[in-house]
Amino acid sequence: MQLEVGTVLEGKVTGITKFGAFVELPGGKTGMVHISEVAPTFVKEIRDFVTENQTVKVKIMSISEDGKVSLSMKKAITPPPRGTAPASAPGRPGNYEWQARKNESMNFEDMMSKFKQASDEKMSDLKKCMDSKRGGFSRHSNPNR
Numbered sequence: 001m002q003l004e005v006g007t008v009l010e011g012k013v014t015g016i017t018k019f020g021a022f023v024e025l026p027g028g029k030t031g032m033v034h035i036s037e038v039a040p041t042f043v044k045e046i047r048d049f050v051t052e053n054q055t056v057k058v059k060i061m062s063i064s065e066d067g068k069v070s071l072s073m074k075k076a077i078t079p080p081p082r083g084t085a086p087a088s089a090p091g092r093p094g095n096y097e098w099q100a101r102k103n104e105s106m107n108f109e110d111m112m113s114k115f116k117q118a119s120d121e122k123m124s125d126l127k128k129c130m131d132s133k134r135g136g137f138s139r140h141s142n143p144n145r
Contacts (some may be wrong), residue, residue: 003029003069007061008076013054021050023058023071031069033058040074104117 003025008108011023012047013030021032038049050056059076109120 003027003060003063005062008057008059011056011071012057013050013056014047016050016052018046019044021056022063023056025058025069029067031058031071033071033073037061037072037074041059041078053112 009026011025013021014024014030015022018035020032021038022030022032023028033041035046038046043049056073056074058071058073060071061070061075
């Protein structure tokens with residue numbers, strides 16, 4: 001069987017290390033799933049997600065010139081249709097994790113500018129709050145400190 005980047009197929013986990021899992025693909029070729037590509041959540045212990053001899057669905061991410069096959073389990077999972085709430089949405093049981101919003105209209109500089117503005121506002125509010133707790137004196141205007 002000819003392996004192609006982007007193909008999703010099933011394979012058998014043949015070995016597990018601290019950094020990933022080795023998966024035997026159809027045709028006898030072996031590829032590796034890096035620990036960061038095992039699940040859409042943070043993976044501290046890979047054995048919590050896969051076991052040896054388990055059949056897993058993987059997507060071929062790359063094939064190096066020397067024939068090493070890079071695989072992903074998390075990218076082999078089909079995402080839910082757009083417009084539907086994920087299983088971890090509020091009001092539904094599941095794992096809750098932070099996910100960045102997809103805002104394609106902002107470039108990096110705009111996002112950084114917005115972040116800096118929000119950060120400056122928060123720091124200003126924090127300083128006001130700290131000054132009010134000191135009785136209105138800042139550390140620079142109180143000669144007794």
